[in-house]
Amino acid sequence: MIKYSKNFVIGIWSLIKGLAVTIKYCFRPAVTLQYPTQKRPMSDCYRGLVGLHPEKCIVCYQCVKMCPTACLAITHKLEDKKKTLETFKYNMELCCFCGLCEQVCPADAIVMTKIYEISVYDRKKLDINLLDDKKYDEWTHTTIK
Amino acid sequence: MLSILTIIWALIVGIIVLGFIAASAMFLIWWERKVSAHIQSRYGPMRVGWHGVLQSVADAVKLLLKENIIPAEADKLVWWLAPFIAIVPPVMAFVVLPFGKNLIVKDLNVGVLYLMALSSVSVIGIFMAGWGSNNKYSLIGGMRSAAQIISYELPLIISMIIVAMQAGSLSMQKIVLAQAGCWNILHPNMAMAFIVYIIAATAEINRVPFDIPEAESELVAGFHTEYSGMKFAMFFIGEYTNLFIISAIAATLFFGGWQGPILPGVVWFLIKSYGIVFVLMWVRWTFPRLRVDQLMGFAWKILTPISFVNLAITGWLLLK
Numbered sequence: 001m002i003k004y005s006k007n008f009v010i011g012i013w014s015l016i017k018g019l020a021v022t023i024k025y026c027f028r029p030a031v032t033l034q035y036p037t038q039k040r041p042m043s044d045c046y047r048g049l050v051g052l053h054p055e056k057c058i059v060c061y062q063c064v065k066m067c068p069t070a071c072l073a074i075t076h077k078l079e080d081k082k083k084t085l086e087t088f089k090y091n092m093e094l095c096c097f098c099g100l101c102e103q104v105c106p107a108d109a110i111v112m113t114k115i116y117e118i119s120v121y122d123r124k125k126l127d128i129n130l131l132d133d134k135k136y137d138e139w140t141h142t143t144i145k
Numbered sequence: 146m147l148s149i150l151t152i153i154w155a156l157i158v159g160i161i162v163l164g165f166i167a168a169s170a171m172f173l174i175w176w177e178r179k180v181s182a183h184i185q186s187r188y189g190p191m192r193v194g195w196h197g198v199l200q201s202v203a204d205a206v207k208l209l210l211k212e213n214i215i216p217a218e219a220d221k222l223v224w225w226l227a228p229f230i231a232i233v234p235p236v237m238a239f240v241v242l243p244f245g246k247n248l249i250v251k252d253l254n255v256g257v258l259y260l261m262a263l264s265s266v267s268v269i270g271i272f273m274a275g276w277g278s279n280n281k282y283s284l285i286g287g288m289r290s291a292a293q294i295i296s297y298e299l300p301l302i303i304s305m306i307i308v309a310m311q312a313g314s315l316s317m318q319k320i321v322l323a324q325a326g327c328w329n330i331l332h333p334n335m336a337m338a339f340i341v342y343i344i345a346a347t348a349e350i351n352r353v354p355f356d357i358p359e360a361e362s363e364l365v366a367g368f369h370t371e372y373s374g375m376k377f378a379m380f381f382i383g384e385y386t387n388l389f390i391i392s393a394i395a396a397t398l399f400f401g402g403w404q405g406p407i408l409p410g411v412v413w414f415l416i417k418s419y420g421i422v423f424v425l426m427w428v429r430w431t432f433p434r435l436r437v438d439q440l441m442g443f444a445w446k447i448l449t450p451i452s453f454v455n456l457a458i459t460g461w462l463l464l465k
Contacts, residue, residue: 022431026183
């Protein structure tokens with residue numbers, strides 16, 4: 001009988017403690033982020049889409065050689081014994097976001113951006129020309145109605 | 146001429162009551178989602194209207210447009226009637242709820258008895274849904290509901306009788322008027338009766354922690370597994386109307402009903418009722434579900450003896 005009453009009291013006390021915890025949480029601010037309108041900033045080492053600073057590029061072809069999935073393709077032309085970029089193609093469909101191109105680049109020309117909302121309706125859009133200034137406009141200015 | 150006026154008057158009252166039921170059920174569904182979300186550090190519905198207030202309207206439209214699927218082997222008549230029988234008792238209970246001094250559909254002199262009778266009828270709808278669906282989960286849900294409601298009826302009724310004894314009347318309006326000086330909840334024996342009432346009433350309307358008739362993890366959705374579209378919505382509206390009604394009865398019997406200073410009676414009544422609804426929601430999102438045997442043991446070994454002892458003590462206090 002004593003054990004039974006003791007359990008009864010302990011049980012009721014634990015129920016009250018549970019109620020106290022939930023009411024405390026009820027009036028705390030929610031932790032949810034309203035995703036399409038609010039976005040969490042990405043960390044410094046986040047590896048999103050590949051970006052390029054064309055003025056820094058010395059056309060050494062290190063990134064093309066290093067890329068494990070062969071998603072980068074460069075062509076160049078010689079002007080006064082100096083190499084200049086002609087095309088810089090990035091096939092996002094193949095990219096594995098390993099970041100090796102960024103690591104190997106001696107001029108810090110190729111970088112990993114923080115863009116991660118990268119779904120498209122057309123497969124052709126996955127073939128990106130990195131020399132185009134407006135290449136990522138579609139993804140960086142996502143507007144939700 | 147008089148009879149036509151009476152019919153028109155009855156129609157107007159009926160439409161007001163039905164409108165209040167629909168609006169209240171929608172509000173309660175939205176509020177429940179909000180309370181549960183905030184208890185779990187979430188926002189809940191946010192997109193439809195201000196903080197998602199119109200979410201329930203959107204859901205209701207969705208349910209209206211959905212297909213009504215009848216299971217092939219169902220007992221068609223029973224299956225069709227069940228949602229109506231489940232929703233009619235909560236609508237009928239509005240007859241005796243005193244919203245204000247003169248704001249009551251009909252002050253029956255057997256008001257409390259009438260409510261007790263109605264609370265037993267709603268189980269028939271649930272059991273019919275379980276039987277008619279011809280589905281083992283639904284049937285188990287319906288049987289559990291019947292067993293549970295029969296067990297919890299006893300402490301519920303006894304705690305309501307205690308209030309009627311104190312007031313010396315079964316009429317809801319007279320019970321409210323008897324609490325003019327001091328709310329019933331302030332007497333220790335009445336406070337005990339209130340605790341027993343609120344536990345038994347939670348079990349009566351199949352809410353967590355007594356929701357074994359529709360325990361998701363064991364029975365899919367219990368008695369309404371096979372229902373879709375508007376039929377499901379009717380069970381849902383019935384459930385939330387029941388939630389409002391037990392809170393309104395608690396407010397009337399124990400918290401002085403519509404009586405209160407400054408504000409009009411209706412406002413006091415709604416504040417008290419929705420306050421008790423909030424407590425029930427708080428309880429729902431805190432406690433885990435009971436097992437069937439624990440549930441039955443709790444009703445027969447703890448609640449019923451307590452309410453009988455309370456009845457005896459109240460009788461002694463009245464005769465003293």
